[in-house]
Amino acid sequence: MQDISTDGNGQGRIRQENEKRIMKAAEKVFAQNGFRGATTASIAEEAGLPKANIHYYFGTKAKLYRAVVDDIVALWLSSFREITANDDPASTLADYIRAKMDLSRTRPEASRVFANELIRGAPRIKPYLEGDLKDWVESKAAILDMWVEQGKMAPVDSKRLIFHIWAMTQTWADFEVQWASVLGRQDGLQDADFDKATDAIISTVLRTCGLLPLPSRRHATEMPLTV
């Protein structure tokens, strides 16, 4: 006989399938409406199940939300294992930016749930921000600083650089509609748009770190700028 707890994730086949289905629907609805704005009825409709079914599996809206957010935090953390010690700065940074942009393209709803949570002051994930995330930032900033020490790259404000990489990569998920509108993409951003954005972010970051030669200017009438 298998242990199937009521609220956790038991291992009943049907249960697993339905929980996944509900969480996918919930992620979408929470992303679009935030916790307070989302209704269990609309989540049920999105999942193609009667509302009572949602409560059967998750109990309350708050617990369902918690499950969705925890899932996303786990995704975030797993994507963070990237940057490691004595790699090459340029390729490591570029790889990390590419990984982050892939998440923005493939899991925009997850990013938006997270964004909603932050805009609201992160009542439910502050411990994560002050714990795992803070630790991660500090350890990665230390690596950047070490690279600077070793003369592998130009001095930078390492923490702000990390923050700004997140800002630039996540804006393409969170505010996609803004960039699509401004670029005139009626059907939303295409893969090519993400590629172009990725290149632009990599250029910006590598130039910030002095890791990318500046293309020569059109009219070479001025002195070189850089040391």
Added chain:
Amino acid sequence: MQDISTDGNGQGRIRQENEKRIMKAAEKVFAQNGFRGATTASIAEEAGLPKANIHYYFGTKAKLYRAVVDDIVALWLSSFREITANDDPASTLADYIRAKMDLSRTRPEASRVFANELIRGAPRIKPYLEGDLKDWVESKAAILDMWVEQGKMAPVDSKRLIFHIWAMTQTWADFEVQWASVLGRQDGLQDADFDKATDAIISTVLRTCGLLPLPSRRHATEMPLTV
């Protein structure tokens, strides 16, 4: 006798004061909960007025929201007049970033209402995005391109550079709690934090444009990187 339209902004003294008061409260509540999640009751409480009073001045929640959003769009647009033709690229960009960061620091709630709207797919402001904002971006990108043509700065992807300036500046308003948590600021970000962030963004942008000499590396054991 003065013309006081019911829904617009008549010039009754009391009316003006109360409308301002309600909109301020509404901005805060909408920022924290989005349109659907905000309740007229909580807006009323925040404003220190009975709920019926809110309806007396604005009719419906939707009209109030519209008024708040329009106000913010106007603020946004006015902050956009900045970048003009044949200025000096470096100081113009730096000034613009400083202005945008000042908005993030002084009007974070406005930024968050806007962010909420974008996350939701911008149902109510798409015309603005596809109109005024698109035009603004195109005209300013043209100026950047002109500077490149004139050899005043290195070639850049001008539109993405603008997008990323927004992303970096607005993240300090929209996701303040995240950065405060990671930096260990228990009482929220301080002015010094914004100053440091502003410097970091300016450095990144100017280096991207080849407008800032790179500080020399610690160990000058390698060849200069830039052309």
Added chain:
DNA sequence: AACTTACCTGACCAAATGGTCAATTCTTGC
């Protein structure tokens, strides 16, 4: 086949929500 457990869901409920309204008080121009 019998039995146990997981799964399903229509019908229901109390609370919250956006909005209305009529009665009352406050302002203001004359």
Added chain:
DNA sequence: GCAAGAATTGACCATTTGGTCAGGTAAGTT
């Protein structure tokens, strides 16, 4: 000081919301 419009608000209402529950069906185990 007084009439006319502006402002105020408690009480009320229809609808929506999160959540419950009883009575059922399907699935697995022996």
